[in-house]
Each structure stands twice: as structure tokens, then as C-alpha cells.
Amino acid sequence: MEKMIIATRKSALAVWQSEFIKNEIEKKHLIPVELQGFKTKGDIILDTPLAKIGGKGLFTKELEISMLNGESHLAVHSLKDVPMEFPQGLILAAVSKREIPNDALLSDKFSSLNDLPNGAKIGTTSLRRKMQLSILRPDLEIISLRGNVNTRIKKLKDGEFDAIILAMAGIKRIGIDKEVRYIYEFSKDEMIPAMGQGVLGIECLNKEEILEKISFLNDKNSFIETTIERDFVKILEGGCQVPIGINAEIIGENIKIRAIIGLIDGSKFIKEERIIKLSDYKNAGVDLANEFIKKGAKELLKEASLMG
Numbered sequence: 001m002e003k004m005i006i007a008t009r010k011s012a013l014a015v016w017q018s019e020f021i022k023n024e025i026e027k028k029h030l031i032p033v034e035l036q037g038f039k040t041k042g043d044i045i046l047d048t049p050l051a052k053i054g055g056k057g058l059f060t061k062e063l064e065i066s067m068l069n070g071e072s073h074l075a076v077h078s079l080k081d082v083p084m085e086f087p088q089g090l091i092l093a094a095v096s097k098r099e100i101p102n103d104a105l106l107s108d109k110f111s112s113l114n115d116l117p118n119g120a121k122i123g124t125t126s127l128r129r130k131m132q133l134s135i136l137r138p139d140l141e142i143i144s145l146r147g148n149v150n151t152r153i154k155k156l157k158d159g160e161f162d163a164i165i166l167a168m169a170g171i172k173r174i175g176i177d178k179e180v181r182y183i184y185e186f187s188k189d190e191m192i193p194a195m196g197q198g199v200l201g202i203e204c205l206n207k208e209e210i211l212e213k214i215s216f217l218n219d220k221n222s223f224i225e226t227t228i229e230r231d232f233v234k235i236l237e238g239g240c241q242v243p244i245g246i247n248a249e250i251i252g253e254n255i256k257i258r259a260i261i262g263l264i265d266g267s268k269f270i271k272e273e274r275i276i277k278l279s280d281y282k283n284a285g286v287d288l289a290n291e292f293i294k295k296g297a298k299e300l301l302k303e304a305s306l307m308g
Contacts, residue, residue, distance in 0.1 A: 001209055003032040007063040007072035010037045011148040013170050017200055018076045020173075021096075021217065028216055036072050038062045060203070064090055067205050074204035074214060078170075079196030079226060082203065084234045093211055094202040094218035095226050099169035101198035101247060103129060103191045105184040106156060106176070107163035112184045113137065116162060123155065123164035127264050127304070131243035132191045133165070134266030153179055169198040192245030192258045192271075195229040221250050224281045231285025232259060236292065242301045248285075253278050259288060261297050263304050270295050 004025060008018035015035070022033040039062070063075040064087055079095060086092065110116050113136065123145030124130060130142050145152055145164055153176060156164050168185055171177055199222050204210045228248040236244065245260045254275050262269025270292055276284050289297075 001031065001213065003034060004074065004210075004213065005034050005036055005072040007066040007075040008035050008037055009063070010039060012174050013078075013149055014076075016173050017078070021074075021076045021200065021202060024217060025213065029213060036066065038066060064203070067203075073210050074202055077201045077203060078167075079199040079201035080167075080194040082196065082201045084230065086203065089206055090203055091206040091211075092201055093204045093214050095196075095222045096200035096202070096217060097219040098222045098225065099172060099198040100185075101193040102168045102188060103165055103186045103193060103197075104168045104171055105163050105165055105186065106153075106171075106180045106182070107184075108156065108181045110163060111182045113186070113190075116140065120162040121160070123152065123161040126165070126194070127241075127243040128194055128245045128260075129165050129191065131262050131264055131266050131269065132245065132260065134264070135262075135269065136190060138266065149174065149176060156180070167193075167197055188247055188249070188258055192260045193247045195233045195244075195246050196226050197247070199226055224248070224255070224278070225250060228255070228257060228281055228285040228288075232289045235286055235289035236261065236297055236301060242304045244301070246285075248281075250278060251275075255281060255284065257284065257288060259292070261292060261301060261304075263300065264307050268300060268303075270297055270300065 006018045006022055008014050018035050022035060025033050060077060060082065066072045067075060068087065068089055082092065105113055116137065118139045119141055121141045121143055122133060123143055125144050125146050133140060133142055143161065145155065149166065149170055152164055155161060171183065177183055202214055202217055204214060225248040229246045232246045233244060243262055243264055247258050249256045255278055256275050258273045260269055260271040
């Protein structure tokens with residue numbers, strides 16, 4: 001293989017992620033890697049919540065078509081945006097070392113969640129974040145916020161919101177911390193992250209030549225944690241259309257798992273936490289999902305999807 005081509009979205013965060021993987025591959029294999037930019041449907045339709053227009057697969061479809069047409073070899077995604085199923089011929093080949101998976105509240109006026117006044121306007125499109133915010137602070141006015149990171153920051157600066165919520169991983173990767181006065185990092189007990197948050201997922205053509213080149217990118221701990229998280233969501237058949245949070249964290253020889261599902265307004269929810277042995281990770285996501293189902297998770301998610 002003389003060179004590799006990465007299909008990427010054109011947003012600042014997507015380009016940073018693709019550039020990071022490009023540099024890793026070039027260092028490892030001493031072959032040139034090019035980026036090919038695309039605008040996805042998710043980047044174009046900004047006035048409608050993702051849940052109403054088809055979910056997070058809208059951020060990957062154009063990149064997948066590019067790979068299947070032979071125009072590129074791989075694509076780098078935020079793993080939380082990667083659907084459970086892949087088109088024939090494509091595969092999730094590697095998951096990167098995890099950046100901080102927590103969510104964060106960004107504001108130029110207020111230093112923490114508790115500092116926000118009653119009725120403060122908070123920007124987020126995530127149903128998962130909206131649910132957990134509603135549980136923590138039911139008085140807040142939560143308003144849909146779409147667009148790339150720079151667009152969201154501008155809306156905050158322009159005074160459209162008192163605060164917005166973003167992933168800490170993206171904040172760190174593209175240096176947003178220098179642009180906003182206050183960044184309050186939620187603990188995982190306050191707000192359980194999304195499946196795969198903080199991890200890059202490398203999707204590629206299911207060809208041995210390509211798989212061999214990128215296998216070194218796969219991080220063992222991230223693989224274990226995200227296997228649990230993705231299995232949990234897959235069994236519950238949950239995506240961005242329903243409020244669902246799941247995080248697995250390796251701590252020594254154990255894994256701490258936190259999970260939550262519920263209604264968008266936070267009026268009903270199921271929240272669980274458990275610690276398992278590291279060696280028991282393979283069935284952990286499925287087992288936890290089945291426990292949630294016994295407690296009424298399917299019915300609750302169906303109710304949540306009707307509310308959305």
C-alpha cells in the first residue's frame with residue numbers, strides 16, 4: 001500500500017481526530033496519509049434534533065459511501081457517534097486510548113451547575129444530557145443546540161445561552177478551554193457519559209491489508225470498556241433517539257459500570273452502578289441490559305421515544 005486516505009467530516013474536532021490518526025499511522029508505517037473532507041447530512045441539517053432525522057448515523061453515512069466506493073480506506077469517528085451495525089464490507093477495526101469521558105458545563109457567567117440561577121438557559125441537543133440535567137436541576141430551561149463546536153461556542157458568547165454542555169474530550173482536543181471563562185466538569189455520578197464517549201472509533205474496509213496497518217491503534221482498556229457499553233446499548237436497542245447513558249471504567253482488576261435510562265424530562269428513570277471483575281467483561285454489558293429490561297427498561301425507552 002503506497003498511501004492511505006482517511007475520509008473525514010470537515011468540523012474542527014473531526015479534522016483534529018483524523019489528523020491525530022494520520023500522524024500515528026505515518027509514524028508507524030512511514031507511508032503518506034491523506035485526508036479527504038466531506039459534509040455529512042448531520043452537518044447540514046442543523047435546525048432539527050438528531051433523534052428526529054435519523055440519529056447519529058447521519059454523521060457517518062457519507063464517509064462509509066466513500067470507503068465502499070474505493071475513494072478512501074478508513075474513517076475516524078467519535079465512537080459515541082458510531083451506530084451498532086455496519087454496512088457490509090465495513091468494520092470497526094480499532095478503538096483509541098480514551099480521553100476523559102465526562103461531560104462539562106461551559107459558561108462565561110457561572111462557575112458551576114449550582115451557580116446557575118433558576119430558569120437559566122442551557123444548550124444541548126443530547127436527550128441523555130437533557131434527562132440527567134432535568135434530574136439534577138428541574139428548574140432549568142434546556143434548549144436544543146446543534147452545530148459544530150465553534151458554532152456552539154459562538155452562540156454561548158452571543159448570549160443565547162447561560163451555559164452549554166459539551167464533552168470534555170472535545171474541549172481538551174481542540175483547546176476550547178482557552179475560549180470560555182468557566183468549565184465545570186460533571187462527575188460520572190452526576191452525569192453518566194454516552195456510550196464510547198472520549199474514544200475514537202476507526203472504521204475501515206474489511207480488507208486484511210488495511211486491518212494490518214491500523215491494528216496497532218487498538219487500545220486494550222478502551223476495547224474492554226466500550227465492548228461493555230456498546231453491548232448494553234445494542235441489547236436495549238437504544239441510540240440517540242432515547243436518553244441512555246452507560247460508562248465502564250477499569251479500576252485496577254475491577255470495572256466500575258454506571259448506567260441510566262429514562263424519560264427526557266427526568267420524571268422516570270432507572271439508574272444502576274456495579275463493580276465487576278475485569279475478567280468478567282465479555283458478558284457484562286448484555287447482563288446489565290437484561291437486568292434493566294427486567295426492571296421495565298424497554299417500556300420506559302418506548303415511552304421516551306414517543307416523548308422525543
